[in-house]
Amino acid sequence: MLSSAAAFAAVFAALFAAHSFGDHWWGQTHTQALGKGARTTRGRWHCAGHVLLLAAHKAAFLLLMQAVTGLHLSPVLLSAGLLVDAVSHYWADRRFTLAALAQATGKGEFYRLGTDTVTADGTPAVHLGTGAYALDQSWHIGWLFIAALIITA
DSSP states (O other), X not given: OXXXXXXXXXXXXXXXXXXXXXXXXXXXXXXXXXXXTSSSHHHHHHHHHHHHHHHHHHHHHHXXXXXXXXXXXXXXXXXXXXXXXXXXXXXXXXXXXXXXXXXXXXXXHHHHTTTTOBOTTSSBOOOSOOHHHHHHHHHHHHHHHHHHHHHTO
């Protein structure tokens, strides 16, 4: 039997790995990635589809971790943790919500960091190094921590 600290660590590690893999590789289509922030019904559907696919990745990673380690997780707590994570992920990935929070908390300038970066010839510089990306990912990781606490409560 794993200690509660070890169970938490295993769950958090599985969630973190699934999030990183799913959010960047297989947890959303290209269309969802481009459209999930639109303030339209279609944008809401793109975001919901991404979040559902990402939640499926997280559930699969957790089930695999359980199978390998023998750790038993409560289906109710597992569902609750994944639901809290999904809701928080959807909220942030609508983009305008996280941008508004950043602005309201004095992080607006950081949120916009990197969005106006240009190359020496004046063309936009293509990179992921934006404040928006950093705040987005740190938001998700914070909620993964909360989800792991719920799942291992």
